[in-house]
Amino acid sequence: MATDVRTRPVHPVDEVLPAPKLAIYGFQHVLAFYAGAVIVPILLANAIGLNTQQLIHLINADLLTCGIASIIQSVGFWKVGVRLPLLQGVTFTAVSPMIAIGLAAGGGTDGLLVIYGAVIVAGLATFFAAPYFSKLIRFFPPVVTGSVITIIGIALLPVAAGDAVGGAGDSADPSSGKNMAYALGTLFLIVLIQRVFKGFMATVAVLIGLVSGTAIAWLLGDAKFDAIATSDWLGVTTPFYFGWPKFSFAAIVSMLVVMLITAVETTGDVFATGEIVKKRVGREDVARALRADGLSTTIGGVLNSFPYTCFAENVGLVRLTRVKSRWVVASAGVFMIVLGLIPKAGALVAGIPYPVLGGAALAMFATVAVVGFQTLSRVDFHDHRNVVIVATAVGLAIYVTVQPGVAQAVPDWAEILFGSGITLGSLTAIVLNFVFHHIGKDIGPAVAGEPGNLIRLDQVNQMEREEFVATFGGLFQGPDWVVERAYDQRPFRDTGDLRHAFQEALFAADPAEQNELIAAYPDLGGRQVQEGASGPDSAQEQSVHGLTYLPEEEQLEVDRLTDAYRARFDMPLITCVRDVQDVKALVAQGYERLDNAPVQERQTALIEIAKIAGHRFDVLVADANPIHTARAR
Known part of the structure; x- marks a missing residue:
């Protein structure tokens, strides 16, 4: 007898793609990553006075270690590596502190050795502190992780824009039409491929854009590959190539702060990638x-x-291509190891013109911000505390990103915070979330009342039944049983939980109760609404499209519709007026509903009642939050 062997489906993250696809997708990650990977050693070498040969060795060492680190993170072993498609790179947060450490130690290789001593100690401290930091995950709700992910995407966009105009420093030329053509042409090609093609072609759109843009630039004489001829075929970095590391207490403390901030950034990237690949992060x-x-x-x-x-840059690439396999990142790691061992190969990749790279980066970095928007969509913004957290964090991040010179206005110890929009914005989100949500009594958001007499969520959870019904009874016409049953679902975690309680009570009732509720609602554009007999809420809702003061001809048309509806279904025509464009659309929709079966139309009426209650609930919350009201207006 044959046995039914059932195997668990492989998650897309763990899927091992065919070798050709692994190679192509992996190389695409390398191209997207390369400029960001080598910029840190270039900046550091120039700042502390290293020569060209020392810089080349730093770049080779950087690429080799990037490859090893990416394989460790994506493939993983024991309790090391998150096993998600996350590519590793040198953190930009460390640039300013490392330059300061190197110059304080005299610059050159002497300064480099002190930097390495601090890096080794900080790395070991991070390794052993990891499980303790992870216990702080409760301090990273969606309002924090969404803010951090959004900030990462937004803060990276100026880097992409800088590449698009020719790169940093003297090579930048924002007025160059040629630079703009390369950048926008590459971006347009990526978008075009995403629109026209599906499957494999769509997933390698960034790679095609980069290769095509570089080829065109080479034909026009704007892509230079001279460095290939002067580079060695083999360049192997050896441990402690510049000498044995030196250990300075001040340098170690500075690097520990860098790694703490980096831990926050990594946490945000892990959550962002988890969102993209649909894998729960714990x-x-x-x-x-x-x-x-x-x-x-x-x-x-x-x-x-x-x-x-x-590396947040490659998080955007995962989102853009929708290729979720971690083995693609592992293959990118192999490519980087090869590039680190073969300087000629690295010189070939380095020949990609900055504007071409910038055009691709604009698409990739923006998609990181989109992931942040998606995460923030789960945040309860009726709670004004969350509005303050996100607004302040993003505002400060943009402030530092757009005006990097402000870092010179603070003491030396604070430059590490104000030197990066990602750093300042992320820490701001974390600190404000702690202050607003974890210090003192959590009284919850205002959900009803008016300034000076607010009703907050904790007060709702402590209400007696009669007070609860009096507060929220106006959400529904007629009987109070919906609100009374919602009361039984206390305590409510947030305003969304409270809203869902009303919906569940409405749809879980027996048909007789639902029919009683439906009968309590007025007809669309009915005379009782115009005369105020159905209450101020109904009058306000139906006045949105002028249903309370229609011209005689339109009023007769609405009356004919509602009479026909009542004759067919023996109940009022209930429509959430706010969700329909105008009176003409309301009437057309009403006539379409006449063709429904009675059972279907009864369910439609309940859905419309739920929509009306939802809008009334929003009004309650908005009235209790004047800033929210002003923003909505």
Whole structure:
């Protein structure tokens, strides 16, 4: 007898794609990542006075370690590596502190050795502190993670824009039409491929855009590959190439602060990637990701590189291509190891013109922000505390990102905070969430009342039944049984939970009770509404499209409709007026509903009642939150 062997389906994250696809998708990640990967050693070398040969070695070491770190994070072993499609790169947060450490130690290789000592210690500290940091996950609700992810995407966009105008420094030329043509042409090609093609072609749109843009630039003489001829075929970095590391207490403390901030960024990237690939992220996942960061950073200090973190740039690529396999990132890691060992290969990739890279980066980085928007959509913004948290965090992040010179206005110890919009915005979101939601009594958002006499969620949870019915009875016409049964579902976690309680009570009732409720509602555009007999809420709702003062001809048309509806279904025509465009659309929709079966139309009436109650609930909450009301207006 044959046995029914059932196997668990493989999650897209764990799917091993065919070798050709792994190679192509992986190389696409490398191209998208390359400029960001090498910028840190370039900035550091120039700042502390290293020569060209030392810079080339730093770049090779950086790429080699990036590859090793990406494989550790994506493939994982023991309790190390989150096993998501997350690519590792040197954190930008460390640039300013490392320059400060290097210059304080005299610059050159002497300064480099002190940097490496701090990097090794900070990496080990991160590795061992990872499980303790992960226990703080309750301080990272959607209002924090959504803010951080949004900030990461927005803060990276100026980097993309800088590449699009020719790169940083003297090479930047915003007035160049050629730079704009390369950047927008690459972006347009990526969008066009995404629109026209499906499947494999759509997933490699970024790669095609980069290769096509570079080819056109080369034909026009704007892509230079001279460095290939002068680069060596083989360049192997050795541990402690520049000498044995030196350990400075002040440098170590500075680097520990960097790694703490990096842990916050990594946590945001892990949550962002979890959102994209539809995989739940928990405490142990965060711990595994941070252990990988710590181990990779320690390896970086040994192999002449720097602190590592999950690269947000490539999170956007995962979102854009929808290729979720972590083995693609592992293949990208192999490519980077090869690039780190073969300087000629690295020089080839380095030939991509900045404007072409910038055009692709605009699409990728913006998609990171979109993931943040999706996360923030789960936040209860009726709770004005959440509005303050997100607005302040994003505002400060933009302030520092657009005006980087403000970092010079603060003491030296604070430059690390004000030197990065991602750092300042992320920490702001975390601190404000702690202050608003974890210090003092959590009285909850205002859900009813008016300024000076607000009714907050904790007060709702403590109400007697009669008071609860008096507060929320106006959400429904006629009988109070919906509100009374919603009361039985206390305590409510947030305004969304309270709203759902009314909906569940409405649809769970028996048919006789539902019929009683339906009969309590007035006809669409009925005379009793115009005369105020149905209450101020009905009058206000139906006045949206002028149903309370219709011209005689239109009033007769509405009356004919409602009479025909009542004759067919023996109940009033109930429509949520706010959700329909105008009177003409209301009448047309009403006549269409005459063709429904009675059972279907009864359910439609209940849905319309739920919509009306939802709008009335929004009015209650808005009246209790004047800033929310002003924003809505």
